[in-house]
Amino acid sequence: MATSAEHVIACTLKPAFGEQQDYFSIFGLVPSCVVDLDDLRVRYRQLQQAVHPDRFAHECDRSQRLAQQQAAQVNAAYNTLKSPLLRAQYLMACAGQERAAERTVQDAGFLMTQIELRERLDEAANDLSTLDQLMADVRKKIAQHQQSFAEAWQKQEWLAAQNAIDKLQFATKLSLEIEDRQEHLLDI
Amino acid sequence: MALLQISEPGMSPAPHMRKRAVGIDLGTTHSLVATVRSGSPVILPDGNGDNITPSAVHYFADGSVEVGKAARVQAAKDPLNTLLSVKRLMGRGLQDVSSLGGGFSYRFADQDGMVQIETVAGLVSPVQASAEILKHLAARASTALDGALDGVVITVPAYFDDAQRQATKDAATLAGLQVLRLLNEPTAAAVAYGLDRGEEGVIAVYDLGGGTLDISILRLSRGVFEVLATVGDTALGGDDFDQALAEWVLQQANISALDFSGRRELLDICRAAKEALSNATSVAIAFNGWSGSIAREQYDALIEAFVERSVRCCRKALRDAKISAEEVAHVVMVGGSTRCPFVRKKVGDFFQQLPLTDIDPDSVVALGAAIQADQLVGNRPDSELLLLDVIPLSLGLETMGGLVEKIIPRNTTIPVAKAQEFTTFKDGQTAMSIHVLQGEREMVTDCRSLARFELRNIPPMVAGAAHIRVTFQVDADGLLSVSARENSSGVQAHITVKPSYGLSDSEVVRILQDSFTYAKEDVQARKLSEQRVEARRMQENLLSAMQADGALLTEDERSGLLCLLDELVQQENSQDSRAIAEVVERAARESEFFAARRMNAAVQKALTGKSIQELSAADDSNGV
Numbered sequence: 001m002a003t004s005a006e007h008v009i010a011c012t013l014k015p016a017f018g019e020q021q022d023y024f025s026i027f028g029l030v031p032s033c034v035v036d037l038d039d040l041r042v043r044y045r046q047l048q049q050a051v052h053p054d055r056f057a058h059e060c061d062r063s064q065r066l067a068q069q070q071a072a073q074v075n076a077a078y079n080t081l082k083s084p085l086l087r088a089q090y091l092m093a094c095a096g097q098e099r100a101a102e103r104t105v106q107d108a109g110f111l112m113t114q115i116e117l118r119e120r121l122d123e124a125a126n127d128l129s130t131l132d133q134l135m136a137d138v139r140k141k142i143a144q145h146q147q148s149f150a151e152a153w154q155k156q157e158w159l160a161a162q163n164a165i166d167k168l169q170f171a172t173k174l175s176l177e178i179e180d181r182q183e184h185l186l187d188i
Numbered sequence: 189m190a191l192l193q194i195s196e197p198g199m200s201p202a203p204h205m206r207k208r209a210v211g212i213d214l215g216t217t218h219s220l221v222a223t224v225r226s227g228s229p230v231i232l233p234d235g236n237g238d239n240i241t242p243s244a245v246h247y248f249a250d251g252s253v254e255v256g257k258a259a260r261v262q263a264a265k266d267p268l269n270t271l272l273s274v275k276r277l278m279g280r281g282l283q284d285v286s287s288l289g290g291g292f293s294y295r296f297a298d299q300d301g302m303v304q305i306e307t308v309a310g311l312v313s314p315v316q317a318s319a320e321i322l323k324h325l326a327a328r329a330s331t332a333l334d335g336a337l338d339g340v341v342i343t344v345p346a347y348f349d350d351a352q353r354q355a356t357k358d359a360a361t362l363a364g365l366q367v368l369r370l371l372n373e374p375t376a377a378a379v380a381y382g383l384d385r386g387e388e389g390v391i392a393v394y395d396l397g398g399g400t401l402d403i404s405i406l407r408l409s410r411g412v413f414e415v416l417a418t419v420g421d422t423a424l425g426g427d428d429f430d431q432a433l434a435e436w437v438l439q440q441a442n443i444s445a446l447d448f449s450g451r452r453e454l455l456d457i458c459r460a461a462k463e464a465l466s467n468a469t470s471v472a473i474a475f476n477g478w479s480g481s482i483a484r485e486q487y488d489a490l491i492e493a494f495v496e497r498s499v500r501c502c503r504k505a506l507r508d509a510k511i512s513a514e515e516v517a518h519v520v521m522v523g524g525s526t527r528c529p530f531v532r533k534k535v536g537d538f539f540q541q542l543p544l545t546d547i548d549p550d551s552v553v554a555l556g557a558a559i560q561a562d563q564l565v566g567n568r569p570d571s572e573l574l575l576l577d578v579i580p581l582s583l584g585l586e587t588m589g590g591l592v593e594k595i596i597p598r599n600t601t602i603p604v605a606k607a608q609e610f611t612t613f614k615d616g617q618t619a620m621s622i623h624v625l626q627g628e629r630e631m632v633t634d635c636r637s638l639a640r641f642e643l644r645n646i647p648p649m650v651a652g653a654a655h656i657r658v659t660f661q662v663d664a665d666g667l668l669s670v671s672a673r674e675n676s677s678g679v680q681a682h683i684t685v686k687p688s689y690g691l692s693d694s695e696v697v698r699i700l701q702d703s704f705t706y707a708k709e710d711v712q713a714r715k716l717s718e719q720r721v722e723a724r725r726m727q728e729n730l731l732s733a734m735q736a737d738g739a740l741l742t743e744d745e746r747s748g749l750l751c752l753l754d755e756l757v758q759q760e761n762s763q764d765s766r767a768i769a770e771v772v773e774r775a776a777r778e779s780e781f782f783a784a785r786r787m788n789a790a791v792q793k794a795l796t797g798k799s800i801q802e803l804s805a806a807d808d809s810n811g812v
Contacts, residue, residue, distance in 0.1 A: 052664070053603060053663070054563070058564060071603050078601075
């Protein structure tokens with residue numbers, strides 16, 4: 001854990017966190033599908049303690065700008081690594097497996113499940129407890145897709161990994177729609 | 189390398205090297221200034237020993253001003269030249285004023301897209317009036333600290349958008365102050381409570397001022413305050429309570445019309461009554477020959493809708509932070525309006541605990557700002573205190589159909605930089621208009637327009653070939669700058685825009701004139717635009733489906749769909765949103781069979797693929 005602070009100093013000696021700097025190495029971690037979120041948060045706070053512009057508020061503009069860039073980079077890395085979907089997409093990009101723009105999911109079973117979940121969302125209409133149940137189910141799906149991604153990524157089966165990401169994306173989007181519906185119903 | 193030495197412990201500057209830093213709470217109804225003395229934050233009172241300075245500026249014909257209490261007493265006598273509650277006008281245009289509700293009795297004017305107020309001293313902007321208040325407080329602090337100030341922290345409502353923040357910073361620049369940081373008020377309050385010492389956990393801050401409501405949810409750990417979510421309403425506050433009570437008095441007294449000064453006088457009376465009701469169960473009110481009294485229950489009923497609205501914000505803040513009410517360790521109350529027992533009760537009920545009120549709710553923000561200023565100026569290098577704040581409203585760009593594409597979502601921790609690539613949609617297009625917006629809604633017209641600029645000299649290419657990278661940067665003050673660059677062919681164009689309000693920077697003003705086109709809520713226009721996008725989307729979907737799976741169609745079916753496409757193209761630019769909606773709906777209905785057929789085909793294909801795999805697996809195992 002002491003690596004975080006040292007790590008930052010090493011980085012300030014180099015020009016700055018370049019755009020190419022690996023998000024995992026910023027936190028002193030090796031690329032992995034599984035991230036301990038509590039540990040990540042601790043590392044994140046330690047890093048911000050070192051690089052945040054508030055630490056350089058009384059210094060020259062140049063230091064401030066540098067701090068600003070570094071803190072923004074740390075925030076970007078943190079936001080990416082703490083989200084399962086963004087993390088998975090990032091891992092794929094690191095592996096040189098950028099998503100082709102026009103891919104469609106061809107897994108019939110998955111499409112059926114997806115249609116079924118959407119129908120349930122439509123049917124749930126204005127019933128909060130039905131929405132809650134649906135949300136619980138969708139969260140389970142998200143966990144499953146995360147698991148399949150992790151397995152595929154480990155074995156470097158990129159097609160399977162990309163399929164898992166597609167599914168994860170579908171499920172995540174659905175969960176956001178459920179949240180919107182819930183908030184609408186709660187009038188907040 | 190100085191960069192690193194600063195964070196080294198044990199380098200506390202000697203006392204004589206201490207720098208002069210203050211925190212300023214620039215409030216809607218009143219303002220305060222505080223500093224840290226012998227390690228503790230203290231309010232710097234005026235000559236009469238008063239901590240609170242009314243946020244009032246009185247203009248004289250010769251251009252001179254008086255600020256604070258002296259100005260406040262002029263409000264009823266000289267209402268047109270005594271500016272109150274200017275904070276509500278910061279970063280706003282003339283069209284916004286009507287949506288801010290009553291309470292303003294000024295003659296408004298528009299200049300360069302910014303609202304201005306006509307006074308005997310000429311046009312005055314809210315930024316200028318705020319600068320007068322800041323100068324007044326800074327002068328007091330300079331006297332008390334025996335020297336020029338090295339830096340100030342100015343607090344703003346967490347829910348302030350970019351225009352409001354920029355206006356506040358401009359006011360400070362006009363006042364000649366070195367701004368160390370714009371600090372969100374709820375965060376400042378959390379700092380003042382000193383909860384960072386030894387505490388871990390989640391804190392909710394409920395800040396109800398004169399004109400604004402802020403709720404922030406913070407996670408606290410080892411001196412780091414991480415804001416998880418912030419929700420607010422820049423048009424909800426104690427002023428609304430005064431208005432509600434005034435309406436009640438007018439009704440009781442059977443008064444139908446009031447002039448400016450009469451209204452101002454009544455509001456002053458109501459404010460006094462409201463304050464008295466925090467301690468008394470009933471108060472007497474006399475106005476214009478009418479006299480009566482109001483009980484606390486009656487008053488609570490008058491303000492209930494406003495308080496309910498604020499509790500809804502609490503609920504939303506918890507949801508955004510993904511925190512349950514039980515997980516909240518402390519609730520901090522900020523702002524004069526939280527003296528109201530009804531407010532305390534409702535907030536306490538919601539969070540299921542007694543809110544913290546031991547620090548004077550009027551002073552708590554300024555005290556927290558002073559602590560932060562002391563640290564930022566370099567007086568306490570050993571401190572672990574660090575504030576990680578968020579942007580309250582999403583930032584985005586206008587895309588086709590008047591829709592907003594979000595680039596940075598709300599509640600993103602700042603500072604932040606994010607880039608997105610866009611492309612041209614016409615062959616040979618050499619310029620691209622970039623319209624920056626802030627807000628949660630999908631339509632451009634429902635969000636706040638922050639800036640508009642053009643990226644020119646894009647080399648002519650076919651549509652879609654250009655790669656225009658637009659970068660949004662939000663600094664630690666929550667202020668945005670945007671740059672754009674075309675880099676597909678090695679040719680680069682670059683422009684950086686920083687929206688600014690109130691300063692006479694001619695280029696900035698020009699941008700403002702272009703951009704400050706506030707659209708009113710226009711349901712019709714939005715519908716039309718949405719329907720047009722819908723019609724276009726339907727065309728694209730149909731076309732690509734026919735291209736991909738045309739083999740699934742009979743000749744008759746194909747010509748039927750082509751007719752539908754024709755109609756969509758014809759209706760797309762109609763002015764009648766209902767006509768477009770009709771043809772879109774019909775197209776959806778009449779092409780449904782095709783969609784179903786395609787889905788079946790896709791399912792079949794996937795299943796077949798699977799069975800072939802299974803087959804070959806079986807073959808393998810059989811050794812074939």
